[in-house]
Amino acid sequence: MTTTFPTQPVAAISGGLGDIGFAAAHALKKTGCRVALGDLRDAGRDTGGFHVHHVDVASEASVQAWFGAVEAAFGEPASIIVVNAGIACTGSAMSATLDDWNRTLSVNLTGAWLTARAGARRLIEKQMPGRIVFVGSWAAHAPHVELAAYCAAKAGVRMLAQCLALELAGKGILVNEVAPGFVNAGLSGQFFRKDPALAARSSAAVPLGQLIEPGEVAAAIAYLCSPAHRNLTGSTLLLDGGLSLLRGPASKP
Numbered sequence: 001m002t003t004t005f006p007t008q009p010v011a012a013i014s015g016g017l018g019d020i021g022f023a024a025a026h027a028l029k030k031t032g033c034r035v036a037l038g039d040l041r042d043a044g045r046d047t048g049g050f051h052v053h054h055v056d057v058a059s060e061a062s063v064q065a066w067f068g069a070v071e072a073a074f075g076e077p078a079s080i081i082v083v084n085a086g087i088a089c090t091g092s093a094m095s096a097t098l099d100d101w102n103r104t105l106s107v108n109l110t111g112a113w114l115t116a117r118a119g120a121r122r123l124i125e126k127q128m129p130g131r132i133v134f135v136g137s138w139a140a141h142a143p144h145v146e147l148a149a150y151c152a153a154k155a156g157v158r159m160l161a162q163c164l165a166l167e168l169a170g171k172g173i174l175v176n177e178v179a180p181g182f183v184n185a186g187l188s189g190q191f192f193r194k195d196p197a198l199a200a201r202s203s204a205a206v207p208l209g210q211l212i213e214p215g216e217v218a219a220a221i222a223y224l225c226s227p228a229h230r231n232l233t234g235s236t237l238l239l240d241g242g243l244s245l246l247r248g249p250a251s252k253p
């Protein structure tokens with residue numbers, strides 16, 4: 001296996017046109033990466049000169065075509081894979097429709113698996129080291145009544161990250177997860193913009209008393225993607241302002 005990282009590694013970010021993905025693109029560019037974004041949506045924003053490809057992470061063929069396009073564009077596979085594409089369908093376990101359940105699982109969990117696997121396969125083929133970072137969620141371990149499918153998918157992502165970390169350890173591919181809490185953008189941001197009182201209630205519920213900015217998640221992603229760390233794999237970097245420390249209503253300081 002080639003043990004050294006390319007000096008300007010290629011980073012592929014699924015859901016890269018979303019708020020956290022795009023912030024991660026800028027953070028990784030600052031570290032010297034050449035960045036490729038894959039997303040289901042049309043750009044709708046200045047793509048900052050990043051390589052952009054239309055991809056549906058729930059489709060194996062589409063994911064393979066994306067990684068093929070990235071390799072063709074940069075002349076080498078992506079050494080850094082940020083598995084970030086996600087959706088959130090609201091609904092309790094009792095009220096969710098089968099369609100919503102299947103869509104949530106197919107994008108957030110199956111799509112995460114397809115993305116990580118396609119990226120890792122190309123690295124293994126070229127005997128290159130790599131970094132895979134899953135953008136999970138604190139919802140992986142904190143049940144939410146109105147987000148049952150999302151919680152179940154993110155719990156699956158956490159275990160997938162650990163299984164892959166073990167499976168790819170001998171290949172020099174390190175696999176980790178960043179698990180944000182309430183981010184003031186993207187999937188939660190849409191609810192916070194519609195209902196500022198919800199944003200206020202949410203930040204008040206966080207022990208550190210504030211929502212997380214996408215740039216903070218991006219910095220955590222960039223850290224986990226760094227070729228400088230050599231022994232960090234299978235871990236979750238929990239970035240939730242202390243939300244996970246709460247145990248019932250009395251525990252807020």
Ligand SMILES: NC(=O)c1ccc[n+]([C@@H]2O[C@H](COP(=O)([O-])OP(=O)(O)OC[C@H]3O[C@@H](n4cnc5c(N)ncnc54)[C@H](O)[C@@H]3O)[C@@H](O)[C@H]2O)c1
Binds near residue numbers: 087
């Ligand atoms: N915003 C939060 O509070 C928060 C908290 C914890 C975790 N997360 C996670 O962060 C990640 C990014 O979410 P975000 O908050 O930036 O939301 P976002 O909606 O801004 O970004 C998600 C991106 O994924 C893309 N996407 C959706 N389905 C896709 C598919 N089938 N194929 C390819 N791309 C697809 C969307 O088009 C979008 O650009 C998600 O995995 C989400 O679960 C977000």
